[in-house]
Amino acid sequence: MPQTWTPLLIGVVGAAVLLYGISKTAMPVLGVLAGPVLAAALGPTTASAFAVPLLIAGDLVALSIYRQHADWKLIWRIVPGVLVGFVITAFMFAFIDQHIVARILGVLILISVLLELWQRRQARQAAAASAHTGIAEADPHVNRAAAAFFGTLAGMTTMAANAGGTAMTLYLLKMRVPMLAFMGTSAWFFFILNVAKVPIVVGLGLLDGQSLLADLAYLPIMLIGAALGIVVFRRMNQSFFANLALTLSAIASIWLIIHG
Numbered sequence: 001m002p003q004t005w006t007p008l009l010i011g012v013v014g015a016a017v018l019l020y021g022i023s024k025t026a027m028p029v030l031g032v033l034a035g036p037v038l039a040a041a042l043g044p045t046t047a048s049a050f051a052v053p054l055l056i057a058g059d060l061v062a063l064s065i066y067r068q069h070a071d072w073k074l075i076w077r078i079v080p081g082v083l084v085g086f087v088i089t090a091f092m093f094a095f096i097d098q099h100i101v102a103r104i105l106g107v108l109i110l111i112s113v114l115l116e117l118w119q120r121r122q123a124r125q126a127a128a129a130s131a132h133t134g135i136a137e138a139d140p141h142v143n144r145a146a147a148a149f150f151g152t153l154a155g156m157t158t159m160a161a162n163a164g165g166t167a168m169t170l171y172l173l174k175m176r177v178p179m180l181a182f183m184g185t186s187a188w189f190f191f192i193l194n195v196a197k198v199p200i201v202v203g204l205g206l207l208d209g210q211s212l213l214a215d216l217a218y219l220p221i222m223l224i225g226a227a228l229g230i231v232v233f234r235r236m237n238q239s240f241f242a243n244l245a246l247t248l249s250a251i252a253s254i255w256l257i258i259h260g
Contacts, residue, residue, distance in 0.1 A: 021225015
């Protein structure tokens, strides 16, 4: 942790933690935008360890609200891909610079966003055609290939750039889940993922008493962010929610491409 907490540093870290809080109860992909801010302020390694307890606290708030809305079938379908993504990323790190890996993932995410936008446009055109012909559009069905792809992408982005929220967001948008199911599924997925990180950061000696004291100091800001997220979420409809998620995913992908 920093030896001296200047007012600027306190403010920047506070802004990142606030974004994390909002992401937990309103829009998970916002956490991807908070990650680079925190990493710039504290350094990537310190930031990752510092964030874990706060993220778990935010996950618990999200679970207290959305847990009953989770779609566990979607979670189980993505888990094998996440594990594969961990392995692929570990292998890539042995041969490729971490920033290059992050940029590759940014390109994949941006392509996924553009494909999703194209598919949504096609679906609207098909719906308009069916209204004239009387042919009903088929209900969306779970695409196992999409689950494998986005699961792998989530595992890779989580390992390489703490950006797993973007891949998970695109996966759930692809599955056309309602807003509450989106939040419930995300809440359980990231709670499990963040708890799994605890033994790693403890084993590496990154999570110590000083870091936990800093977490305790910033916990109220995380809770304020979560409360703001609840207010924001209740004011969104399905269309706005999906469009905002895609916009933020595109921004996150461009950030990864530029900064790595």
